[in-house]
Amino acid sequence: MSVFSRLFKARDKPKNSLFGNAYSFFFGGTSSGKTVNERTAMQTTAVYACVRILAEAIAGLPLHVYRYKEDGGKEKALTHPLYYLLHDEPNPEMTSFVFRETLMSHLLLWGNAYAQIIRDGSGRVLALYPLLPNKMTVDRAPNGELFYTYRRDSDESRVNPKAGLIYLRSDEVLHIPGLGFDGLIGYSPIAMAKNAIGMAIACEEYGASFFANGANPGxxxxxxxxxxxxxxxxxxxxxxxxxxxxxxxxxxxxxxxxxxxxGIPPEQAQFLETRKFQINEIARIFRVPPHMVGDLEKSSFSNIEQQSLEFVKYTLDPWVVRWEQALQKALLLPSEKRAYFVKFNVDGLLRGDYASRMNGYAVARQNGWMSANDIRELEDMNRIPAELGGDLYLVNGNMTRLADAGAFAGKNNAKTEGSKVEQITKTKTGSPLLELDTKR
Incomplete structure (x- = not known):
């Protein structure tokens, strides 16, 4: 074996322990001297606003399980057990909104989201329970398979109050990793941007102490x-x-x-400008438009709608894809993955104003690729019965194929010439039609 091959094998050898998020703050303290972790960062208004916006956006999106149809289309798998768990209640203690909001906040703060999967004897999912990322460690067994170790405190369970480690197989954990070094564990965005967040905390403390000491302590x-x-x-x-x-x-x-x-007045120290810049800096970390966290300085009526659409396209869409693929990988049985899939519906966030939607529906209706019921479903309205034409696909009668334009015109000309000959014939034979034509 060559030296290059030996080095390549040694570098690619699986590690025995991935340490979960234990390395989140491996690089020491912040430059500002403030303690920054996932919990103290939430006391910063900009971090709290960004986490809340993204967590509530993911939690509020409709989540459905679909089945592929034989004709190439798709339909909601309403009878699948997983549909009710994801759409309504993942467990008896939480709604789907609260469950997804909790996991998304873990993902934004710790870089990873975990949930324990409770299955029945056949492997189908019965319930999902969130797990705290700072208590989870991901390890690799000697055979190469991943397993999860959860550190449970004595106050977490009244049924089994003993503290200790709980070992879970990979099929017992729903793991949604964020951006990471190895593709298995995501690193904490708070740890990566701790200096920026620490500076924001320092600015807030300075402002609070300045107004608390109105006698100008300097x-x-x-x-x-x-x-x-x-x-x-x-x-x-x-x-x-x-x-x-x-x-x-x-x-x-x-x-x-x-x-x-x-003392130096805050205006001279550019205190307000510094605080405003730190808000934009934190919004940049989470890729949230500044106007969504209250900074409307660069927003106007002409561009705020475009910024909202870009938020859905460039900020939410990657998170949505990450969620969808993680849910499909962990929750669907191997025999179901080719027949079912999980999908969020972001169409509601991409809606324009009322006039724009109506104009778009009119074009779709007149060109025959949407029916009245298709439009009413998008507007959350009741369907029109099929016998009243709710499922009809109509097309404008003035539209025809270019190849048929000449033949269609020729048929009309032939009918016109035939009607003229018929009128002349009836006129010569004294038909009553002659009197009707004369009167006209």
Whole structure:
């Protein structure tokens, strides 16, 4: 075996332990000196807004299980057991919205989302329960198969209060990984952008402390003589002038004292600009348009609709595909994967305004590729009975094939010439039609 082959084999050898998210904060503390983790980051308004927007968007999308039809189409598999679990209740304690919102928030903060799969004897899914990503470790067995180790605390289960490790097979865990180094474990976006988030936390703390100390703590009281009790003077000053409620009060100085401010005002330190930039920086991490987190500086009536469409196309769509493929891989039986598939419906988010939708429906209806019931279903309206024409596909009568245009015109000309000959014949024979034509 060559040296290159030996190096290649050693590099590609599977690791025994992937350590879950234990390496999230391997690179040390933040430059701002603030502690940043998945929980403290949520106290930043921009992070909370981005996580909430994406989690609620994924949770609110209609989720269906479809079956392939023999004619090449598809239909909802309403009788499949998985349809009710994904669409309504994954487990007796959660709705589908809460379940997907929880897993999506885990995915955005920790980079991974886990759920335990409860199956029956035949392998069909009975329930799905979320698992915390910071307690999960992904390992590889000697035979190369992946298995999951979950660290359960004593307060998590009243049925089995003993703390310890729970080992789960790969078919017992729904794992949705985010962007990662190896394709198996996603890394935490909060850990990757901890300096930006730490700076945002530092800016918030600075602003809060500035307004809490309205006496401008960066100032100095100068006395011409020697003070016997400086602490008493400082406490007296703070008692009267400290705090936002005492701002702009007139100070009275005695014994020749002078107040010398040495602090830098927030305007000069570009405090507000820094906070605004950090909001855009965090929105950039999650690829959320700034107008969705409250920054409307660069938004207008002409471009905000386009930005919303780009949010669905470039932000939500990759997450949707990631969810769909993970659900199909983990929840469908091997014998079902060629006949069934899971799909989110994002059509509702891509809708335009009412006038645009009606114009689009009119074009589709007149050109024959949508029926009245197709349109009514998209607008969440009841179907028109088939006997009243609700399922008819109509086409504009003025439209015909180019090859038939001449023949169609020739037939009309022949009918016209025939009617003229018939009228002349009836006129010569004294037909009553002659009187009708004369009167006309």
């Amino acid at each position: 100032g100095v009281l100068e006395h011409p003589g020697v003070l016997k009790d400086p602490a008493k003077v400082r406490e007296s000053w703070n008692a009267v002038y400290q705090g936002s409620a005492n701002a702009h009060r007139i100070a009275v100085l005695e014994e020749g004292m002078k107040f010398q401010p040495i």
